[in-house]
Amino acid sequence: MSAPNPESWIQVTDRGIYVAPGDFHVDPTRPVPRAVVTHGHADHARPGHGAVLATAETLAIMRHRYGERAGRSHEPMAYGETRRIGDVTLRLAPAGHVLGSAQAVLEYAGSRVVVSGDYKRGADPTCAPFEPFACDAFVTEATFGLPVFRHPDPLHEAMRLLDARRMFPERAILVGTYALGKAQRLIALLRQAGYDRPIYLHGALMGLCELYRRHGVDLGPLEPATGQAKPALAGEIVLAPPAALNDRWARRLPEPLPCMASGWMRVRQRARQRGVELPLIISDHADWDELTATLEEVAAPKVWVTHGSEEALCHWARGRGFDARALAVVGWGEEDADPEDQGQVGGEGGR
Amino acid sequence: MRAFAELLDRLVFTSSRNAKLRLMGDYFRHQPDPQRGYALAALTGALDFRSAKAGQVRDLVATRVDPVLFGWSYDYVGDLAETVALIWPARHGANRPPDIAEVVGELERAHRKRVPDLIERWLDALDPTERWALLKLITGGLRVGVSQRLAKTALAEAFGADLTDIEEVWHGLSPPYEELFAWLEGRREKPIIDARAAFRPLMLANPLADEEVERLDVEAYRAEWKWDGIRVQIVAGNGNRRLFSRTGEDITNTFPEIAEAMDFDAVLDGELLVVRDGEVASFNDLQQRLNRKTVTQKMLRDSPAHVRLYDILFEREEDLRPLGFDDRRARLERWHARARPARMDLSELLPVAALDDLRQLREEARQRGIEGLMLKRADSAYVAGRPKGPWYKWKRDPLSVDAVLMYAQRGHGKRSSFFSDYTFGTWRPDRENGGWELVPVGKAYFGFTDVELRRLDKWVRDHTVDRFGPVRAVSPELVLEIAFDAVHPSTRHKSGVAMRFPRVSRIRWDKPASEADLLETLEAMVER
Incomplete structure (x- = not known):
């Protein structure tokens, strides 16, 4: 008997990706009885599910964000461990995206589908590196699925902050970063670059940094940015959610130099629209080269592209002989959407 | 190319003047010759590569990138140079990355047909930010919000020099300005330039504050209309014909009819206006002629330029700047009567005996469509900059x-x-x-x-x-x-x-x- 066609057992419903022979969803966008969650970003890890299966780190992030609403029961799974759910065998493999991020490797009757969640291939000291699995269908994101998105060396980007400090010692170097993943990665990069002064944090970033630390990620000395005397922050690096960058919160800082760490900063006009003076191209999503290299590497005959620039990545994949199509999962990609539409704090400019 | 690209990239995002000065100053202090000199030339618009065109770049990218992906990418990014810089498929270790001096040198020497090969080779060797800077540089128009004067100011501040000194020598120098940097770093004397062709920094007026009006010693001042055009300096003689803007930018080619009229040997100060049938046209009309590289016959016919003369700085080799205003004015009038230059007349001296006359003239300015009055001390020497006291501008009420x-x-x-x-x-x-x-x-x-x-x-x-x-x-x-x-x-x-x-x-x-x-x-x- 030949293996079943992936389409026959994986379906897209209004709640997201449904794995029928196991009766569970992967990263459901609405509450479901049984969810497998790839990582802790809010567009993939939603509150209100019944049983939630994920890495221990992802579950900790969900509890930190949602408290009581993080799901009725939590089943932690380590990378590499396998578990049988109905007729499906599930394994979580590192995705290299943020702390605890995983690909869901699903097997049913000899057919293997990998739902990669969000991923990147570049080095990141704050999480385990992506592990490629050969499969029959590969579900991929395409956040940066245009060939103009090519992320440079992140360490070099982080060092531009140190240059800015040297040149503008009287100003606070204020960097907009997402609270989960980007903030901690940037801190780790700065430490890698030899920066050992305290790094100052907006209140919204403190909890997740503490969580990373509890999971063994060393971030060096961190201080709250609130409650410091204004002149004391001259020449210091301050991290805050993107929405705080140009808003009233920033008035506590001496002449802040607005910076932003995001893959979207690759396009100058985007950075300018945000009033960013120093854009840092640092992303936790695969860039164009990483996306295409990954498709070649996992060599899945079927490629399903979920969110981002699906059209362009499908076009490329078809040209290389893949059977590629866009898979519309409503709701994925919101957390890392174009920063112009971002609103993580106070709804400033939010969607 | 690395440091220059980084500078442009920072400038394009920086709006504060002060921060721009700091970024440029840092670059000029830390980069070696001749790279920094070519960067200065690029920032001041002194480079012009006629051989490189945007169309060539577009053709090049079409040979290396899927046209469908390029189209979507261009739609997304919205800027050709930036799209090409980002999408260009890297060939790591393909070639040695060029520095800015090499780019400038090779482009100047290369035959037109060889230019695309050069560009392709360079794009292969550079990273995306450097590619963007290269394309901005060679296709003209950096558009990083830096004027020629701002770049010179950065130079002055970086080396603790006087801006007027830099402006004075500027037009005698050419890229990569090695003697300029050597002088700024104290390694040699101030460059000696052909004084006959040089720009002399202008004398500027301070606004007359309300509380100063009553105290004004009216008899010691001469009054003129404050014409609403652009202030220019005319430098002619010894084979030179140059028209400079207030900040020392050479705008001779923008106003060929004025250049044609400079058949004399003098340095003059005046206001550039559009004058039709003896009537001064609005500033808007003049604006149509500014910042144009090519001047059409229609523009010359519809918006003819004219200079209303205020002052004379040199007559032949004689430096008249130390003389008082009245003496210079007399020399200007005598010179004008003798030389009879086309397209140039004298700014009229207004009869003023008392403060009331001044007030009345200022009222009249509105009806005549004039900005206000200029007041110049009769004994004032012509000195660069904006000294307090000798010259005032008294604008009409807004x-x-x-x-x-x-x-x-x-x-x-x-x-x-x-x-x-x-x-x-x-x-x-x-x-x-x-x-x-x-x-x-x-x-x-x-x-x-x-x-x-x-x-x-x-x-x-x-x-x-x-x-x-x-x-x-x-x-x-x-x-x-x-x-x-x-x-x-x-x-x-x-x-x-x-x-x-x-x-x-x-x-x-x-x-x-x-x-x-x-x-x-x-x-x-x-x-x-």
């Missing part, structure tokens, strides 16, 4: 209208968290829906105190009705009294008028928006 705040945008630098740029409008009949509608008439971002700014910022946040990126639309409730120097017809603005130098003179918290002015009130203020 015009004003009450307008309604329509949009607010965040400012930059210290004001980056404040909504500090205001677009305001006046009322006109709404022909489609009946009633009245607001039409934007201008934009102002100063004229208020920090305390008022904080209150305005809060008001904008509390009255936002819509958001477009960094711009907020506000409910039409707040009246701003806007002062401005003049208003001109404009085809580029929806309202059909453009204000000159608008600023917020008062915030009318008390006034209902319905009582703000009509567009027709503003239209009635258009001169001529």
